[in-house]
Amino acid sequence: xxxxxxxxxxxxxxxxxxxLSSLIALPLFSQSTSSKNTMTAKSNILRIRxxxxxxxxxxxxxxxxxxxxxxxxxxxxxxxxxxLDGRYLGQDFIVKDGFRMYHGMxxxxxxGHPHRGFETITVVREGLVDHADSTGxxxxxxxxxxxxxxxxxxxxxSEMFPLLHTDKENPMELFQIWLNLPAKSKMVEPxxxxxxxxxxxRFTDTDANGKAIEAEVLVGKLGTHVASTPPPNSWAADDxxxxxxxxxxxxxxxxxxxxxxxxxxxxxxxxxxxxGLTADTVEIPHYHAAEVNxxxxxxxxxxxxxxxxxxxxxRPINEPVVQHGPFxxxxxxxxxxxxxxxxxxxxxxxxxxxxxxxxxxxxxRFAKYSDGREEIKS
Numbered sequence: 251x252x253x254x255x256x257x258x259x260x261x262x263x264x265x266x267x268x269x270l271s272s273l274i275a276l277p278l279f280s281q282s283t284s285s286k287n288t289m290t291a292k293s294n295i296l297r298i299r300x301x302x303x304x305x306x307x308x309x310x311x312x313x314x315x316x317x318x319x320x321x322x323x324x325x326x327x328x329x330x331x332x333x334l335d336g337r338y339l340g341q342d343f344i345v346k347d348g349f350r351m352y353h354g355m356x357x358x359x360x361x362g363h364p365h366r367g368f369e370t371i372t373v374v375r376e377g378l379v380d381h382a383d384s385t386g387x388x389x390x391x392x393x394x395x396x397x398x399x400x401x402x403x404x405x406x407x408s409e410m411f412p413l414l415h416t417d418k419e420n421p422m423e424l425f426q427i428w429l430n431l432p433a434k435s436k437m438v439e440p441x442x443x444x445x446x447x448x449x450x451x452r453f454t455d456t457d458a459n460g461k462a463i464e465a466e467v468l469v470g471k472l473g474t475h476v477a478s479t480p481p482p483n484s485w486a487a488d489d490x491x492x493x494x495x496x497x498x499x500x501x502x503x504x505x506x507x508x509x510x511x512x513x514x515x516x517x518x519x520x521x522x523x524x525x526g527l528t529a530d531t532v533e534i535p536h537y538h539a540a541e542v543n544x545x546x547x548x549x550x551x552x553x554x555x556x557x558x559x560x561x562x563x564x565r566p567i568n569e570p571v572v573q574h575g576p577f578x579x580x581x582x583x584x585x586x587x588x589x590x591x592x593x594x595x596x597x598x599x600x601x602x603x604x605x606x607x608x609x610x611x612x613x614x615r616f617a618k619y620s621d622g623r624e625e626i627k628s
Contacts, residue, residue, distance in 0.1 A: 293530065293532060294529075294530050294542055294543035294546040294548060295529055295530060295532045295540050295541075295542055295543075296540075296541040296542060296543065297540070297541040298532070298534060298535075298538055298539070298540050298541075299538060299539055300535075300537065300538050301316075301520065301522070301537045301538060301539055303315065303316075303343070305520060305539065306539070307427075307428075307518065307562060308516035308518055308541065308562075308566070309430070309516060309564075309566035309567055309568065309571075310429060310430050310485050310491070310493065310516075310564045310565065310566055310567045311427060311428065311429055311430070311562055311564065312368060312428035312429070312430050312571070312573070312578060313427075313428050314425055314426070314427045314428070314520070314560075314562065315425070315426045316423075316424075316425055316522055317422060317423065317424045317425075317426070318422070318423045319345075319348065319349035319350055319358070319411075319421070319422045319423075320348035320349055320419065320421055321348075321349045321358065321377070321411070321413050321419065321420040321421060321422055322347070322348075322349070322413075322419055322420070323413070323415060323416055323417065323418060323419060323420070324412070324413030324414060324415055324416050324420055325413075325416070327356050327357065327608075328357050328412040328413050328414060328608055328611060329354075329356040329357045329358070329413060330349070330351075330358070330413060331413075331416070332347060334351065337351060339351060339354075339355050340353055340355060341353065342354075349422075354410065354411070354606060355606065356606070357410050357411065357412060357413070357606060357608050358410070358411045358413075358422075359379070359380075359408070359409050359410035359411040359606070360408060360409045360410070361408050361410070361604075361605040361606040361607075362382070362384075362406050362407065362408045362600055362602075362605035362606075362607075363406065363407070363408070363576055364404060364405070364406045364576055364577075364592050364596075364597050365399075365401035365404070365405055365406075365407070365576045365577070366401055366402070366403060366404045366405075366436070366576070366577045366578070366579070366588045366591075366592075366597075367401065367402075367430075367431055367436040367577055367578040367579045367584075367588070368401055368428055368429060368430050368431050368436075368578040369398065369399060369400045369401065369428070369429040369430075369431060369481070369484055370397075370398075370399045370401070370426055370427070370428055370429075371396065371397075371398050371399075371426070371427040371428075371429060371468075371469065371495065372396065372397045372398075372399075372409070372424060372425070372426045372427075373396050373424060373425040373426075373427070373468055373495070373497070374391060374392040374393065374394070374395055374396070374397075374422075374423075374424040375393075375394070375423040375424060375425070376392070376393060376421050376422060376423045376424075377392050377393070377411060377420060377421060377422030377423065377424065378390055378391070378392035378393070378411065378412055378414065378615075379391055379392055379397070379409055379410070379411060379424070380408075380409075380410045380411075380412050380607065380608050380609050381397060381407060381408070381409060381442075382407065382408050382602045382607040383399075383405055383406060383407035383408070383440070383442070384405055384406040384407070384440075384596070384597050384598040384599060384600055384601065385405065385440055385598065385620035386601050386618075386620050387442055387617075387618060387619050387620045388602075388607075388609065388617075388618045389444065389615075389616055389617040389618060390412075390609050390613055390614070390615050390616055391444060391446075391615055391617070392424075392615070393447060393615075394447030394450065395444060395445065395446050395447050395615065396444070396445040396450065396468055397442065397443075397444055397445075398442065398443050398444075398445065398480065398481055398484075399440070399441070399442040400431070400438065400440060400441040400442070400481045400483055400484060401440060402431070402435070402436070402437060402438040402439055402440045402441065402483065403436070403437040403438065403439065403440070404440070404588070404591060404592065404595075404597035404598075405440035405597055405598075406596065406597050406598070406600060408602075408605060408606060408607050410606055410607065410608050412608050412609070412611070414611055425560065427495065427562065428578070429484070429485060429486065429493070429564075430485065430567055430571065430578060431483070431484075431485060431578075432485060432567050432569060433569055433580050435483045435484075435485075436579060436580070436584075438483040441481045441482070441483070442481075442619070443478075443481055444617045444625060445468070445477070445478045446615070446625075446627060448627075449478055450466055450467070450468060450477070450478075451466070451467040451472075451475040451476065451477055452464065452465065452466050452467075453465055453475055455506060457504055457505045457506060458505075459503070459504075459505075461500075461501045461502070461503055461504035461505070461552075462501045462504060463498065463499070463500050463501065463504050463506040464498070464499040465496060465497070465498050465499075466496065466497040466498075467494075467496055468495040468496065468497060469486060469493060469494055469495040470486065470492065470493055470494025470495065470496075470563075471494065472494065472496055472509070473509065477494075480493070485564065485567060486564070490565070491515075491564055491565040492511055492512050492515045492563060492564060492565055493563065493564035493565070494511075494561070494562075494563045494564070495560070495561065495562055495563075496560070496561040497558065497559075497560055497561075498550070498558065498559045498560075498561065499556065499557070499558050500524075500527070500550060500552040500556065500557045500558075500559075501552070501556060502552060502553070502554050502555055502556055503552055503553070503554065504551075504552045505549065505550065505551045505552070506549075506550050507547045507548065507549050507550070508542075508547065508548040508549075508550060508561065509547055510544070510545050510546055510547045511544045511545070511563060512544065512545070513544070513545050514544075514565055515544045515563050515564055515565045515566075516541070516544070516563060516564060516565075516566055517541070517542050517543075517544040517561070517562070517563035518539050518540065518541050518542070518561070518562050518563070519534070519539065519540045519542060519548070519550075519559050519560075519561050520539045520559060520560040520561070520562070521534045521535070521536060521537065521538055521539070521540070521557065521558075521559050522537060522558055522559065522560060523536075523556070523557060523558035524536065524552065524553070524555045524556055524557030524558060525553055525554075525555050525557075526552065526553015526554055526555060526557070527550060527551070527552055527553060527557045527559070528550070528551045529542065529548050529549070529550055530548055530549055531549075531551075544563060572584070572585055573585075574589075577589070614626070614627055614628050615627035615628065
């Protein structure tokens with residue numbers, strides 16, 4: 251392992267250790283149990299809230315992050331061709347010149363880091379992600395692809411954003427959604443699968459005035475449209491949990507009704523692009539979320555601009571949630587154990603030459619699984 255990689259891992263462990271040593275004094279753990287929303291008699295819109303970088307979500311989800319970066323042309327290392335002077339490299343979360351490097355030093359993204367106790371669902375709207383993990387799996391995906399990773403008992407992975415184009419800009423937009431695992435599944439074997447862009451169910455509806463609505467069913471069901479099968483140990487694998495993720499685009503002045511779902515789930519509409527959208531005549535400001543009654547159809551009516559919304563829904567797990575950084579368990583003792591296990595085992599180690607592993611420029615989209623299977627796309 252190079253000196254740079256050793257420094258990155260040591261820095262992570264130091265930050266983690268400082269947090270644990272300050273546990274009693276500081277509210278570093280996010281500990282909660284689910285609470286049921288109270289429905290008013292007047293509206294199916296339960297609550298509206300502003301969105302920041304990290305979106306608040308409802309059980310069974312943990313949170314969602316919307317990454318949108320206007321990366322410039324790439325250089326010979328697949329990093330930005332522009333200067334990185336003036337950035338806090340390694341912790342670059344402030345937009346400068348239209349983009350962030352995040353934890354990347356040369357290529358933007360997130361070098362090798364651990365997870366335990368939950369799942370990540372990464373929806374790449376534009377751009378590419380290079381994946382590598384401690385099981386030996388790897389891949390390059392993007393431009394409509396979805397990666398679903400079950401961290402289970404522990405996995406390390408890297409998520410780097412290679413800037414392949416040297417002759418034009420490399421814009422990136424993605425959602426990363428953290429879906430919790432119930433206590434019985436927190437220590438299952440790690441698993442990852444790809445849902446390729448070509449396999450995502452999509453359909454177009456037209457309203458009474460001929461305005462178009464385009465929908466993507468990323469997870470779950472919407473009408474007769476059914477997404478790819480979830481990983482075997484996911485909370486979403488049981489149909490009664492009604493876990494679903496939709497991305498909906500409305501043409502200017504279009505109207506569309508989100509069908510009712512089942513009782514006992516949480517459902518939230520995230521309005522991330524456009525202005526002038528209403529839900530059951532209640533205005534949702536741009537970059538706000540609306541928690542809605544899942545058992546009622548919700549009429550979305552758009553304003554004069556194209557609008558896009560992300561819908562998350564699912565039955566709550568209703569178990570205690572204790573989170574510290576990349577570990578999500580049910581008790582503080584389990585968090586301490588996760589940290590100790592990672593120190594002792596590195597969750598299987600890192601089989602790649604670099605923690606910020608980037609695949610060869612000439613490769614297209616692909617997935618290589620830990621069991622030796624490979625999928626090659628264009």
